[in-house]
Structure formats: structure tokens, C-alpha cells
Amino acid sequence: MTPERQAPAPGPLIRPGHTFATVTDRIAAVVLTGPTPRAWWIGFGVAFALLLVLLDAVAYLLLRGIGIWGVNIPVGWGFAIINFVWWIGIGHAGTLISAILLLLRQAWRQSINRFAEAMTLFAVACAGLYPILHLGRPWLFYWLFPYPNTMGLWPNFRSPLIWDVFAVSTYATVSVLFWFVGLIPDLATLRDRSPSRIGRAVYGILAMGWRGSVRHWERYETASLLLAGLATPLVVSVHTVVSLDFAVSIVPGWHATIFPPYFVAGAIYGGFAMVLTLAIPLRRIYGLEDFVTMRHLDYMGRILLATGLIVAYGYMMEAFVAWYGGSPYEAHLMQDRFTGPYAPLYWALLVCNVVVPQALWFARTRASVPALFAIAMSINVGMWLERFIIVVTSLHEDFLPSAWGMYYPTIWDWATFAGTIGLFTTLFLLFIRFLPMISIFELRTLLPEAEVKEELA
Amino acid sequence: MRRRPPIYGLLAEFDDVNDLVRAARTARAAGFRHLDAYTPFPVEELAHALGVRPSRLPLVVLLGGLAGGLAGYLLQWWTAVVAYPINVGGRPLHSWPAFIVPTFETTVLGAAIAAVLGMLALNGLPMPYHPVFNVPRFALSSRDRFFLCIEATDPLFDREGTRRFLERLVPRQVSEVEH
Numbered sequence: 191m192t193p194e195r196q197a198p199a200p201g202p203l204i205r206p207g208h209t210f211a212t213v214t215d216r217i218a219a220v221v222l223t224g225p226t227p228r229a230w231w232i233g234f235g236v237a238f239a240l241l242l243v244l245l246d247a248v249a250y251l252l253l254r255g256i257g258i259w260g261v262n263i264p265v266g267w268g269f270a271i272i273n274f275v276w277w278i279g280i281g282h283a284g285t286l287i288s289a290i291l292l293l294l295r296q297a298w299r300q301s302i303n304r305f306a307e308a309m310t311l312f313a314v315a316c317a318g319l320y321p322i323l324h325l326g327r328p329w330l331f332y333w334l335f336p337y338p339n340t341m342g343l344w345p346n347f348r349s350p351l352i353w354d355v356f357a358v359s360t361y362a363t364v365s366v367l368f369w370f371v372g373l374i375p376d377l378a379t380l381r382d383r384s385p386s387r388i389g390r391a392v393y394g395i396l397a398m399g400w401r402g403s404v405r406h407w408e409r410y411e412t413a414s415l416l417l418a419g420l421a422t423p424l425v426v427s428v429h430t431v432v433s434l435d436f437a438v439s440i441v442p443g444w445h446a447t448i449f450p451p452y453f454v455a456g457a458i459y460g461g462f463a464m465v466l467t468l469a470i471p472l473r474r475i476y477g478l479e480d481f482v483t484m485r486h487l488d489y490m491g492r493i494l495l496a497t498g499l500i501v502a503y504g505y506m507m508e509a510f511v512a513w514y515g516g517s518p519y520e521a522h523l524m525q526d527r528f529t530g531p532y533a534p535l536y537w538a539l540l541v542c543n544v545v546v547p548q549a550l551w552f553a554r555t556r557a558s559v560p561a562l563f564a565i566a567m568s569i570n571v572g573m574w575l576e577r578f579i580i581v582v583t584s585l586h587e588d589f590l591p592s593a594w595g596m597y598y599p600t601i602w603d604w605a606t607f608a609g610t611i612g613l614f615t616t617l618f619l620l621f622i623r624f625l626p627m628i629s630i631f632e633l634r635t636l637l638p639e640a641e642v643k644e645e646l647a
Numbered sequence: 648m649r650r651r652p653p654i655y656g657l658l659a660e661f662d663d664v665n666d667l668v669r670a671a672r673t674a675r676a677a678g679f680r681h682l683d684a685y686t687p688f689p690v691e692e693l694a695h696a697l698g699v700r701p702s703r704l705p706l707v708v709l710l711g712g713l714a715g716g717l718a719g720y721l722l723q724w725w726t727a728v729v730a731y732p733i734n735v736g737g738r739p740l741h742s743w744p745a746f747i748v749p750t751f752e753t754t755v756l757g758a759a760i761a762a763v764l765g766m767l768a769l770n771g772l773p774m775p776y777h778p779v780f781n782v783p784r785f786a787l788s789s790r791d792r793f794f795l796c797i798e799a800t801d802p803l804f805d806r807e808g809t810r811r812f813l814e815r816l817v818p819r820q821v822s823e824v825e826h
Contacts, residue, residue: 210687210791336722344731347723348745356719356752364759371763375789379687382786398767399774402788406770407689409702413766416708417759424755431748634688642692643665 203298204636205480213481213633217626218383220476226623229475234619240612247605248323256326258602265585265597270324272577273607275432276460277317277614278358279453279573281365282425283461284310288368289421292414298489300632301481304376305472305622306465307369312617313464314362316610321354323606350434357431364424368417374400375410375631429457436580442519443584446511452504459497459543460573466490466566468618470559472627481628484557491556494569498547501576505544519589526587527579531596536579542572652799655778655826656681657809658785659795659818664690667793670816671696674797677812681801685779685794707765708758715757719750781825796824 204213251258261268284306291299322331334355336345345352377397384390400406433453436444466487473482512524527536546568549555556562587594621627634640661667664686671684671693684693693699723746727733732740767773779785779796788794795818797809806823813821 214687214790336726342731344726346733347727347749348735348742350748353748353752356749360752360756363756367759367763371766375688379789382789398772399777400772401777401779401785402685402687403770404684404686404690404693404697405699405702406772407686408694408699409704409766409769411689411691412702412704413762416705416762420708420712420755420759420762424752427748427751427755434748631688640664640688642668642690 201483201485203301203483203485204633205483208480208637209639210634210637213637214379214383214630217478217481217628217630217633218379220622221380221624221626222384222389227475229471230619230623233615237612237615237619240608241616242612243605244609244613247602247609250602251323251606252328256324258600259606260597260599260603262595262597264588264593264595265582267581267585268597269599269603269607270320272574272581273610274317274320275453275577275581276574277313277320277610278361278432279429279457279460279577280464281310281313281317281361281461282429282454282457283465284308284313285361285365285368285421285425286458286461287465288372289418289425292418293422297636298486300636301483301486301628302465302469302490303632304369304372304629305468305618305627307365307372308618308621308625308627309461309464309468310365311362311369312614312621313461314358314365315617316614318358318362319610319613320606350431350438353431354435357428361424361428364417364421368421371410371413371417372629373625374398375402376626376629378402379630380626426454429454436584441584441588442517442523443508443512443580446508448504448507448511452501452507455497455500455504456573456576459494459501460569462490462493462497463566463569463573466494466562467570470563470566472622476622476627478628481633487559487562488553488556491550491562491565494547494565495550498543498550498569502544505540522587523584527583530583530587532579532583532586535575536583539572539575539579542568543576546572651826652804654799654806655781655824656796656798656800656804657806657813657821658779658782658824659813659816659821660784660787661793661795661818664793666817667795668692668696670795670813670818673816674795674812678803679797679801679809681798681804683796683798685785685788685796687789687791687793702769704762704765704769707769708762711761711765712754712758715760716750716754718757719753720746722753723749778824778826782822784820784822792819 208216259268259270261270284303287299287306288303291303322328325331333339333343334345334352345355347353374397377393378400381390381393381397384393430450430453433449437446437449439445469482469487469490473479509524512520527533547565549561549565555565582597586597659670661670667684667686668690671682674682675697682697684690684697686693724741727742727746728740734740779794784792785794795813795816797804797813799806803809810821
């Protein structure tokens with residue numbers, strides 16, 4: 191390819207002219223001194239109202255049981271599992287950015303990894319609520335863990351649902367650890383720069399006496415690298431296990447060997463769409479365009495395109511295997527998806543996840559912030575529809591026509607879903623108010639003045 | 648037992664990372680061994696310049712992972728074979744392929760916890776008090792300044808001589824670090 195035919199370079203990772211001091215002051219000021227933008231207060235008000243909706247929905251659920259939801263036989267898995275898979279998939283992009291891109295030495299991850307990891311934590315928190323609420327008696331959720339009890343009962347480790355308990359709880363723990371380790375040097379910066387006594391005390395306790403010694407950094411870098419190496423297979427395993435919840439069963443449409451890679455790609459796809467959904471307003475409201483540049487948005491657009499193609503391949507293979515496999519149940523399922531009662535949702539999913547993102551082939555689309563935001567929203571919706579289709583269409587017409595039925599979500603299903611969006615947004619807004627949303631010390635390493643000259647090395 | 652030196656050490660402040668690396672090399676070449684450098688971001692060359700040995704953290708992480716994996720597998724074996732055997736059509740109770748997934752998860756969990764706690768423990772954190780924070784300008788070490796500290800426990804340390812030595816390295820300033 192000749193150089194003229196290449197797309198124009200989308201610009202630097204950090205706008206030139208910044209120094210260690212300006213980078214530090216700019217990001218720390220958001221937390222320490224800067225006035226809280228009005229958009230933050232509006233967002234927090236809406237999010238908090240939705241969080242109260244969640245409390246309401248959960249309280250009523252505890253009072254009445256899961257009969258308030260639309261789930262029944264034959265569709266025993268409804269919104270709870272759809273939303274569980276949707277949220278946990280969103281979380282995966284944060285781990286991908288902080289772990290896999292660290293191992294691949296992608297410097298551009300350093301502007302977005304902190305808030306993407308926070309997104310992971312809060313998405314996993316939302317995801318974790320659903321299976322617990324779905325238990326029927328959520329207050330007994332600890333029965334899932336192996337512990338000595340007077341009933342003499344132990345979990346069945348041959349069940350993918352127990353694998354899921356281990357995968358998700360490990361994922362949540364490791365994500366918290368990874369995120370906190372990444373925060374320590376920045377907490378020290380906040381400790382040293384906070385104008386208030388309380389700020390110095392709180393950030394000081396959290397920074398644990400970090401002083402940036404060369405020995406500290408040496409172990410710190412080793413720990414980060416090892417954690418990245420551990421989190422990489424972990425994140426792949428989590429959505430693999432989630433897919434095994436489906437694939438190990440013998441329900442048509444679920445019993446498929448393609449499920450693990452198809453689910454992992456879908457998770458990263460949906461997660462990156464959420465990272466863009468968060469990054470675009472954040473950089474605008476807080477004026478962080480110097481650090482989250484068009485180049486970052488361009489790269490995220492490319493990742494969406496690549497993972498979107500894998501997901502599209504997954505859809506294609508599902509349809510192909512349903513035909514090629516020769517099972518009448520599988521064939522009926524695919525026909526039901528294209529023409530059955532849920533067909534409008536399936537077609538909408540194909541438009542949102544396969545057709546719309548093809549616009550990302552063009553550099554001009556990736557250079558347009560509104561277009562990227564619109565595509566990201568389309569994928570957020572599309573990935574939710576995908577989980578709806580997977581969960582509901584397989585169950586509602588499986589084997590015997592006498593056992594077929596329809597699934598309709600109730601107002602409480604919607605209230606719980608809207609409520610977790612409120613929980614997620616509330617937590618995220620609190621995070622950007624009280625902690626640096628961009629990793630300050632990692633941005634310093636990207637500046638030209640951080641380079642040690644050759645003759646010294 | 649040796650008497651505690653009257654001060655913790657001498658702290659030189661630099662504007663530029665290259666000046667600090669150069670100063671660290673010079674100090675090391677001059678025979679100082681009780682040295683530490685403080686920077687606002689990781690600088691690989693400094694660890695070489697100061698002769699910092701690679702940490703034992705990878706070994707800690709390996710042990711944590713092995714312990715986690717072993718505990719996870721043994722728990723499942725004991726649960727399925729001893730504590731609560733479930734006969735599924737006469738299939739073996741020790742159904743190891745089904746145990747691989749949780750074993751993998753507990754391995755990662757053990758290794759990750761070992762990595763974080765090990766890093767903190769080897770770094771001596773949490774540490775509520777450290778003398779270098781007595782120098783007011785040290786707060787800039789988490790922003791844009793680079794510090795080299797020669798500690799008073801060094802055999803070559805001499806309050807006046809070492810200060811003159813540090814001043815020859817053209818720092819921004821040299822301060823005494825109180826205990």
C-alpha cells in the first residue's frame with residue numbers, strides 16, 4: 191500500500207505541550223478543587239432516582255417472590271439472566287483494556303484504563319445482583335458456597351452454575367484488587383495535593399504510605415504485569431463459563447460448541463461500546479480532550495469493528511449449524527427466530543449489531559464523535575437484544591409443541607433493569623467525583639520528558 | 648548495637664529524570680550503597696543505576712497460585728467423593744474434568760491475592776510514617792520532581808562531605824531529612 195492511500199494519522203495520544211505538572215494538576219483538579227459540573231449533578235439526580243426504583247423493585251421482590259416477574263414455565267430464565275449476561279459482558283472490556291492491552295504494550299490504553307476498570311467493577315456488581323435475586327430466596331445465597339453447615343449439604347461441582355459462582359466471584363475480587371493496585375500511586379498524588387485535612391487523611395490512609403521509591407516501583411511493575419497475565423485468561427474464562435451455563439444444557443440453540451468464543455467476543459464488543467458511551471460525554475464535560483483524544487476514539491472504533499465481525503460470524507454459524515446439523519429442533523428454532531413471534535427483535539439485533547457498525551470501516555465515521563456515540567448506543571441495544579434472543583427464543587419453543595409458551599416481561603422486570611442502570615451510573619458518578627478517572631502516573635510515562643536518554647540507558 | 652545517626656539522610660531534588668539517573672549512577676560509582684530514589688512514575692533505568700535486585704514477587708505469586716489451585720481441587724474432590732457423594736448412573740465420583748473450571752478460578756484467585764498482598768508486604772506497606780515525608784518539598788515527588796536520598800546509615804555517609812558531594816551533582820536543592 192502506498193503511503194498516500196493510508197488513512198490520515200488520527201493525532202497524538204496526548205495533545206502536545208503538556209508536562210508532568212499540567213497532567214497531574216489537570217486530572218487531580220477534577221477531584222480536589224474543580225467545581226462539580228452541573229451535568230454531574232443532573233446525572234447524579236437521575237441515576238439516584240433510578241437507584242431508588244431498584245430498591246423499590248427489590249423490596250417488592252423480597253416481599254412477594256419472583257412471581258412478580260414475567261418468568262414462568264417454559265421460559266424460566268427471563269430478564270434476570272439476560273441482564274446478568276449483558277452486565278457481565280460489559281465488564282469484560284475494562285479488563286481487556288487494563289490487562290490484555292497492557293501485555294500487548296498498547297500505550298493508548300493508559301488514558302482510558304482507569305475508568306474502564308471502574309466500569310468493570312460496577313457492571314459486575316449489577317450483574318451479580320441478578321442471579322441472587324433470581325434464587326427465589328435470595329437471603330440464602332450463601333448456600334452456593336462450600337462451607338460446613340448443619341444440613342450436611344455441599345454444592346455440586348459438576349454444575350456450570352456453581353462454576354459460574356466461582357468464576358464471577360473470582361472475577362469480581364481480582365478486578366477490585368487490580369483496580370486498587372492501579373490507584374495507589376495516584377492516591378499518593380491526591381494525598382500530597384489535597385487542600386483539605388480530611389482529603390489528606392482519607393487519601394493518605396488509602397495510599398498506605400506510598401512514596402514512589404525505586405524499590406516500590408520495581409515490585410509494583412512486577413505485580414501489575416503478573417496481575418495482567420492472570421486477569422487475561424480469567425476474563426476469557428468468565429464469559430466462557432457464562433456461556434457454559436447455556437451450552438452444557440441440551441436445549442436447542444444453547445447446546446453449541448461455538449458458544450464460548452462467541453460469548454467472549456460479544457462481551458468485548460458490548461463492553462467497548464459501553465466504554466465509548468462513557469468516554470464521549472466524560473471527555474466533553476470535564477474537558478479531557480487533551481488526554482482522551484480522537485486517536486483513542488478511532489482505536490476503539492476499530493476494536494468494535496473487529497469484535498463485531500467475530501460476533502456476526504457467530505450469528506452466521508448458529509444459522510449454518512442449525513441447517514447443516516439436521517436436527518429438526520435446531521432448524522425450528524432458527525426458523526422461529528427469523529419468522530416467529532420474537533422475529534422483530536431478532537431483525538433489530540441484526541441491524542444494531544451487524545449492519546450499523548459496518549459504518550466503522552470508514553475513517554470519516556471513526557473521526558466523528560456523534561457517529562461513534564450513535565454506533566455505540568446501537569451496539570448497547572443490540573447486545574442486550576442478543577441475550578434476549580438467546581435466553582427467550584430457545585426456551586419458548588423447544589421440543590414438544592404442547593409445552594410451548596410466550597414470555598412477556600412485567601413492569602417489575604423493567605423496573606429492576608432500569609434500577610441497575612441507576613446503580614451503575616450512581617456508582618460511576620461517585621467514582622469520577624472522588625477518584626482520578628484517568629491514571630495520572632501512567633500518563634506521565636507517555637510524555638516526551640519521561641524518556642531517559644540513550645547514553646544513560 | 649550501632650547508635651542511630653542524628654538524621655535519616657540527605658535528599659537531593661532534581662527537575663529532570665535524566666539528571667536523577669545520572670546522579671544515581673555517580674553516587675553508586677562513588678561507593679554509596681544505602682541509596683534510594685523517588686520518582687512520580689516508574690523509571691526502569693533507575694533500578695539498574697541503583698543496583699536494585701529483581702524482586703522475589705514472582706515466586707510469591709507462583710506459590711499463591713499453586714496453593715489456590717491445590718486447595719480448590721482438593722475441596723472439590725473431598726466434596727464429591729467423601730462429604731456428599733452423588734451417584735449419577737454409576738459414573739465415577741471423582742469426575743475430574745468437571746473440576747477443572749473451579750480449580751482454574753481458585754488458582755487465579757490465589758495468585759492474584761498473593762501478587763497484591765506480596766507486593767504490599769515486600770514494599771513494607773501500609774507504612775504510616777516515613778522520614779522522607781518530613782521534607783516539605785517531597786510532596787512534589789508525586790507530581791513532577793525527582794529525588795535522590797543518601798541515607799545516613801551508609802558507611803561513607805558524612806553530613807558535610809555527602810552534602811558537598813550531592814551539590815556537585817547540580818540538584819535543585821539538597822535538604823536534610825529528619826527522623
